[in-house]
Amino acid sequence: DQQVKQNSPSLSVQEGRISILNCDYTNSMFDYFLWYKKYPAEGPTFLISISSIKDKNEDGRFTVFLNKSAKHLSLHIVPSQPGDSAVYFCAAGISNNDMRFGAGTRLTVKP
Amino acid sequence: NAGVTQTPKFQVLKTGQSMTLQCAQDMNHEYMSWYRQDPGMGLRLIHYSVGAGITDQGEVPNGYNVSRSTTEDFPLRLLSAAPSQTSVYFCASSYKTHGLQHFGDGTRLSIL
Numbered sequence: 001d002q003q004v005k006q007n008s009p010s011l012s013v014q015e016g017r018i019s020i021l022n023c024d025y026t027n028s029m030f031d032y033f034l035w036y037k038k039y040p041a042e043g044p045t046f047l048i049s050i051s052s053i054k055d056k057n058e059d060g061r062f063t064v065f066l067n068k069s070a071k072h073l074s075l076h077i078v079p080s081q082p083g084d085s086a087v088y089f090c091a092a093g094i095s096n097n098d099m100r101f102g103a104g105t106r107l108t109v110k111p
Numbered sequence: 112n113a114g115v116t117q118t119p120k121f122q123v124l125k126t127g128q129s130m131t132l133q134c135a136q137d138m139n140h141e142y143m144s145w146y147r148q149d150p151g152m153g154l155r156l157i158h159y160s161v162g163a164g165i166t167d168q169g170e171v172p173n174g175y176n177v178s179r180s181t182t183e184d185f186p187l188r189l190l191s192a193a194p195s196q197t198s199v200y201f202c203a204s205s206y207k208t209h210g211l212q213h214f215g216d217g218t219r220l221s222i223l
Contacts, residue, residue, distance in 0.1 A: 004153060032209075043115070043201055043214030044154070089153065095208045096142060097169070101153030 003027050004092050006102035014110055019077040021105050023090035026071060030092040030100075033066060035075045038087045038104070047088070048075070080109045113137050117202050117215035124192045124222045132187040132218050134202030142205045143185040144212070147171065147198040154201060160185055161208055192222045 004025045013019045021035075031052035036044035050057040050064045050073070057064050063076045073092075077084055087106050093099035118133045136143065144159040146169075156169030160179040174196060176188040185204075189196060199219050203212040 002153075034211075036214075041216065043203075043216045045214070046211050049211070091153075096144060096203075096205055096210070096212055097156070097159055097167075097208060099156070099212075101146075101155075103151055103153050 002100075002103075003030075004090060004100040004102045006088075006090060006105050008105050009103070010106045010108070012108045012110060013080050015082055016079045019075075019080045019084065019107055019109065021075040021077075021088050021090075021107065023073050023075075023092075023102050024071060025073075025092045025100070027092070027100075028068075028071065029094060031094055032092070033064070033073050034091045034099075035062075035064060036089045036091065036101075038089060044089055077107075080107075082109050082111050085109050115202055115204055115213050115215035117200075117218050119218060120216070121219050122221070124189075124220065126192060126194060126222060128189075128192050130189050130192065132189075132200055132202075132220070134185045134187065134215060135183050136185075136202075136204040136213070137183065138204060138206075138213065139182060140204035140206050140210075140213075141182070142208050142210065142212075143179065144169070144203045145175070145177065145185070145187045146201045146203065148201060148217075149198050157187065157200075189220075194222050196220065197222045 034049040035047040087104045145157040146154040158177040
């Protein structure tokens with residue numbers, strides 16, 4: 001059962017433009033949401049998170065939006081840079097024991 | 112600052128062989144976990160540990176065994192390797208069960 005889905009396997013954007021990565025979840029009990037970034041041959045690294053009591057969290061060029069009624073979260077990267085090219089995973093859960101990960105979206109930022 | 116270290120990085124096994132994937136962390140984290148990543152799927156939790164001497168099953172535990180004799184180490188054992196266990200395995204650790212997880216660089220395992 002895929003409780004967390006990232007429906008776009010890949011996304012390509014031009015440098016300087018906005019990148020929007022989307023994620024949907026099915027379990028309304030999930031209250032903690034994260035985005036991880038992964039480069040080839042490396043492990044995922046934490047990027048940004050949001051709890052269910054908020055609908056937006058910003059960290060520099062990265063903003064995560066949470067729409068609890070739609071069970072949807074998105075990651076905005078503005079402006080996108082070539083170094084942002086990576087696979088992005090969203091994750092949702094209550095604790096690490098039940099964290100569910102999406103299949104990932106491969107972002108390519110073209111110079 | 113090593114963080115989470117996984118060995119080996121690559122391994123090829125024959126069906127029926129056993130092996131142990133090593134994971135060590137130097138951050139004094141209580142919580143450690145093992146995930147597998149397969150094409151088209153997200154990371155799936157195999158086993159986890161909330162502290163030395165305590166382990167529990169995750170989402171996909173069958174065919175794997177773990178132990179946690181020290182805070183630092185959390186090895187994953189494949190008892191009798193099967194082709195379905197071909198995957199990339201990630202170990203992670205966090206300060207607490209609700210803490211941010213730090214991942215190792217993974218072990219790519221192929222079973223023929």
